Each structure stands twice: as structure tokens, then as C-alpha cells.
Amino acid sequence: MITTALIDYFMSVDMETVDTEKLADISTLEFDNSLPIEKRPAYVLEKLKNPLCFRCVSVVAKWV
Numbered sequence: 048m049i050t051t052a053l054i055d056y057f058m059s060v061d062m063e064t065v066d067t068e069k070l071a072d073i074s075t076l077e078f079d080n081s082l083p084i085e086k087r088p089a090y091v092l093e094k095l096k097n098p099l100c101f102r103c104v105s106v107v108a109k110w111v
Contacts, residue, residue: 049092057099062109070102071095 076094078087095101100109 054099057097058111060097060100060109062100062107065100065107067102067105067107070100070107071097072102072104074103 071094073095076091079090082090092098098110100107102108
């Protein structure tokens with residue numbers, strides 16, 4: 048379950064010190080279209096670990 052504390056944790060990533068190699072790479076994310084729509088957000092969260100800070104190949108993105 049996503050809580051405000053979890054969102055705060057996601058947002059607390061420091062772009063200056065984060066180990067970019069440990070961030071999930073969305074370019075390799077494969078969606079499981081066989082999952083019901085209501086379970087897809089949990090699937091993506093499980094794969095990304097932090098949906099607000101990730102990378103796409105070598106580009107790091109952080110939603111603020």
C-alpha cells in the first residue's frame with residue numbers, strides 16, 4: 048500500500064549521491080498485460096522499486 052511516508056521516502060532520493068546503477072532501468076521494464084488493470088500499478092511498483100526516481104539506459108529521472 049502506498050502511504051504518504053512511502054512517497055516521502057521515494058522523494059527523498061538525493062540526485063547528487065544516488066548510485067545510478069542501483070536504480071531500475073525503465074528501458075528494460077516489460078509490462079504484464081495479462082494482469083488485471085487494478086494489479087498493474089503494484090506490478091510496476093514492484094519492478095521499479097521507486098517510481099519517482101529511475102533511469103532510462105544512462106539518463107536518470109526524478110519526479111519532484
